[in-house]
Amino acid sequence: MSKTLQAIRGMNDILPGQTPVWRYLETSFARLLDQYGYSEIRLPILEFTELFARGIGEGTDVVDKEMYSFLDRNQESLTLRPEGTAGCVRAVLEHGLTGGGQVQKLWYAGPMFRYEKPQKGRYRQFHQMGVEVFNQPGPDIDAELIILTARLWKALGVSEAVSLQLNSLGSSEARARYRDALVAYLQQHFDQLDEDSQRRLTSNPLRILDSKNAQTQSLLVEAPTLFEYLDEESKAHFEGLKARLDAVGIAYEINPKLVRGLDYYGRTVFEWVTDKLGAQGTVCAGGRYDGLITQFGGKPTPGVGFAMGVERLVLLLETLDCVPKSLTPAPHAYLCAFGEPAEQAALKLAEELRNSLPNVRLLVNLGGGSFKSQFKKADKSGANYALILGEDELAKQVIGLKPLRNDEPQQLVAWADLAQQMADYLN
Structure with a gap:
């Protein structure tokens, strides 16, 4: 008897009974971005593997363990995109969209792919809606991105269920100095670190800061903090961001251990989190990546963006009973x-x-x-x-x-x- 056909584990069908809430969420997002003057860009699902290795960073979990990569018939290594920023940066660089200091305010939506252990709110094929802005160096654009996401939460009726966490990663030089200090501290306690953190100590030590291991977290209490190593320009940028959020009344919490899992971030990083979905608490995350276009061979170009997970937001809407009743109106x-x-x-x-x-x-x-x-x-x-x-x-x-x-x-x-x-x- 032939094997019963079924979907690949972690890659799910979205059935007719589910699609109305997806369309509602995607339409709400697109309408909001239209209000703020952002333009849609549509990107390939497949890219050369080198794009993500260079952009996301060797030593990250995404590149080392989670990418779907394969050789095509020309023996070139291709990868199903694990996130949207690297492809968007490649596109604006390839087509000269940021040349001459042109400001680009872009958004995209679609499936992403990571080889992870499937669980509620985390899948191997998942969907993101994202925003990327180029050639805006100041804290005002950081604030706008956070403000528009706050407006989306209000429109969806989930404002009371999400909270904002902020941090600054400073300049690359500041992070390098902090990295050295953190590694020196943690090496003294190497035997007490969990296995993942021991591996990260040589490959990506800042990721140890958001370890889920309780013993590792207890060691970090006495560790040096990134704020101690921030450069003055990054401090001023962060203060400017906080002042703008204060001005519009958006509450936030400073989380010095918020580092994000992708190497290209610098200065502002932020996450919107919820305690309504168990372990999968992050519903939107982003930050600045001013050096990423340079890594791809372009001229220095400021960049900032965020991405939000559609599956988690749909789950949040359903958990909070915030799905409008009229999404599938009866025929007349x-x-x-x-x-x-x-x-x-x-x-x-x-x-x-x-x-x-x-x-x-x-x-x-x-x-x-x-x-x-x-x-x-x-x-x-x-x-x-x-x-x-x-x-x-x-x-x-x-x-x-x-x-x-x-x-x-x-x-x-x-x-x-x-x-x-x-x-x-x-x-």
Whole structure:
């Protein structure tokens, strides 16, 4: 017996009963970005592996353990994108979108891929909505990104369930000095570190700061802090960001252990977190990456952005019962037709009705059936009205209009008057 076909573990179907909330979330995000003057960019799912190795950083968990990479027929290494920033930076650099100091405010959405242990809110194919801004060096754009995400939480009704965490990673020179100090401290306690942290000590020591191991966290209490090594320019930038958030009334918590998992971040990093989803608490995260375009061979170009996980936000909306009830509205009418001539006329009538009333939700019965079976389908559809077209109605060029949600009697409406009659009902 052949093996039953099924989806790859951690790569899930999004079924018709689930897609309305996805579309609601994606539409809300796109509408918000339109309000703030951002433009959509659509990026390839596949990139050369080198892009992520150079951009995300050798030694990160993403590059070392989580990427889906393979050799194509030309023996070139390709990777399913694990995140969106590196591809967006590649695109603006390749097409000269930031040349001459051009400001670009971009957004994107789509699937990402990481080989992780699947669990609730964390999958191997997951979806992100992200924003990237180029050639805006000041703290004002950092503040705008945080402000617009706060506006999205309010629009979705989840503001009370999320909180903002901030940190500054300083300049690359400041991080290098801090890295040396942190490594020197942790080497004194090497045997007490968990296995992951021991490995990271030589590859990516800053990631030890957000270790989930309780014993490692207890060691970090006495460790040097990044704030002690921040350069003055980064301190001023961070103070400017905090002042702007204070001015608009956005609350935040300074988290000195917030470092993010990707090497390209510097200065501002932030996360919106929730305690409503168990272990998967981060719903949106980002920060500055002013040196990333230089890493890809471009001229120094300031950059900042964020990404949010669609699966986690959908889960949060459902957990908090914030999914609007009207996402899948019932059809306005269900058109029943009896006999071949009536069925042909029904299709023509339906298209005329859709032309006259672009917002009408109209279902046409397909596959024939008795009067009883078609009426049963009309009622099950949730439609407010049944439109009835049989031999007698066809001969007289009228149609029966029967309310399904009250006891009002059926009436006959001339074909020429149907659009106006329906418009009156819709209003």
